Amino acid sequence: MKINKNYLNLKPSYLFKNIAERTEKYKKENPDADIIRMGIGDVTLPLCKSAVKEMIAASEEMSDINSFHGYPESFGEDFLLDAIKYHYSKHIGVEVDTSEIIVTCGAKEDTANILDIFDTDNTVLIPDPVYPVYLDTNIMAGREVKFISANAENGFLPMPTEKDKADIIYICSPNNPTGEVYSKEQLKIWVDFALANNSVILYDAAYEMFISDIELPRSIFQVEGARKCAIEFCSFSKTAGFTGVRCGYTVIPKELEADGMKLLDMWKRRQSTKFNGVSYVVQRAAAAVFTDEGYSEICENINYYRTNTENMMQTFDSLGIKYYGGKHSPYIWLKCPSDMKSWDFFDFLLKECNIVGTPGAGFGENGEGYFRLSGFGNIERTKEALKRIEDKLKK
């Protein structure tokens, strides 16, 4: 047999491996170093009480023949679809039909798998810097990829021009890695651009819970016209600390069509053929997150992480270090001081402050000279890290 030769065009993904190796080497040479990790995008707070309670109750149900659950519904159990619809309506102000929601194991899986329903002949527009999955999944399928430059000039929120025409457009807002958020007016320009060019927008809203300004859109469906051109990807990972639980959902409006086919129907056909639904216990935990009690618990966690980004912003403000994100995102995207390159600043932080972060260069060419720090850590440890940075960088 022959392999999918597009895989040969993938660049080895060295970013986190390289980070781990440099950190490991430093630790070996400095066994007493008290290293603070602010690199990875993983959460650290435990699951909220409501979710755990439901997870345990569901596990117990599975041990009793009268309450056992076999194959899940392919697109999500009704109780979870109802909970997600309620979340959209109550917290975001967007009405979606439960038939437009498809529950899965996570937004990473969905942003990758959705490509199955599109022709490999489509062109793709991806911002640079970017979450690497968008690029790699399209390389695997052999699609032509164009980049749109996110940079200091456009505040890392690029807007489309004639040359950016493409069939498939990725938008991630709040953005990973830059932490920046599009306004409704900016998204409207993207939506109009997509409608004018018969493009589909793949809208990654995995960080929507971090938006604290009611004027900023948490869903692309808050923008007029989006139901005719956009697919939205959401996740419980950052919303409710489900990185190790695995649950997400995708919303495809009924109106969204191409070549006379409803994309919702195509995605459902894809999912019922290649997927068998999400674990019952996981779905129960996920539904608990969007009850009023669960929601107030996850908001507490989000506020905890927000304290970290607020402290970070305060420190970088006082140091005169330029940064993006942070306000509506767990990530701070900072300009490396003294025009250092990303990996040089990585080494500097590791050696001088014993802090591990993520070099921006790992997210694309435009990330060079930038650095991502995460607010997902412990408040006291993050404060300690900021103190170290302050001590080293204060003029």
Place this chain on the structure above:
Amino acid sequence: MKINKNYLNLKPSYLFKNIAERTEKYKKENPDADIIRMGIGDVTLPLCKSAVKEMIAASEEMSDINSFHGYPESFGEDFLLDAIKYHYSKHIGVEVDTSEIIVTCGAKEDTANILDIFDTDNTVLIPDPVYPVYLDTNIMAGREVKFISANAENGFLPMPTEKDKADIIYICSPNNPTGEVYSKEQLKIWVDFALANNSVILYDAAYEMFISDIELPRSIFQVEGARKCAIEFCSFSKTAGFTGVRCGYTVIPKELEADGMKLLDMWKRRQSTKFNGVSYVVQRAAAAVFTDEGYSEICENINYYRTNTENMMQTFDSLGIKYYGGKHSPYIWLKCPSDMKSWDFFDFLLKECNIVGTPGAGFGENGEGYFRLSGFGNIERTKEALKRIEDKLKK
């Protein structure tokens, strides 16, 4: 944008929808009918105690900041990889390295997703009748599919001849839907055929736990040469009643190469790009299944289902109805009596016996005139169903 036009070549999947509609209609017209469902391949016994205990313990860990688990390992946690290796070694007599095992949400997902790493230009050989996922996923990718006929003449265990040459070969043993199992000698012929033609065998072993004869292979890796041509797909769904829990695993030997690439590396690249690992609580439950205690509990459940197939075989023997499977499989694949067509026998069973089964015609052309009954039901209800069949069909 343009859609993936291969989707237009998919036939609507009417089988289970059609079954549900006919059953619903009958129930409306006969509200007092006591219907026994022997159609679907879902399990009915609850999870074993060991699995539930671990699932609850893991859920509790997730509620404590000191024992919380974030992103899982992409290919499975060490404790689960070790448990699967132990299962292979102790119960099947096959040695696999933990680095060759990749844990996922299920065998359906894996048999579908594995196709990503192969060229769309490969030809595919699929037995008829067959589990519909093999066919549909290849149609979605636009691959050329050939069928090999499984029929009464070859005991529903077709063997390859020159004309069956193909790049990708599907084998499911014990088979869904026919319940038949290849012997080691037969599998050896398939392996040699694959090696001679540079084919890869996609070996679906989802029903391996139902094999009770130690001489029959539970893994293709019990056959010499298989490590150079086969990928094996396994599942906790039927093994341990995990249809609603969702966990499976795929084994790709290190030796397996094509175009100079290790397929194991390609699959790992695919998974780390498009998948984020299996829920921690699910992995804990899965690992418990392969402890000595858990294994004895799941064997009890398998024996329970086996009682059903034994009772079914006894009844069909006494009625002189020809059938396949049952011995090493939860499925009985029977020749419809009086040369009835599959759907006619469906209607007969529904109306005369109030039993719902699965028409063989739904699994491919060669399934016409055959019928699948499942042993996953309750023992008393299955006995009751067999009594009704006996009453109606006794000469």
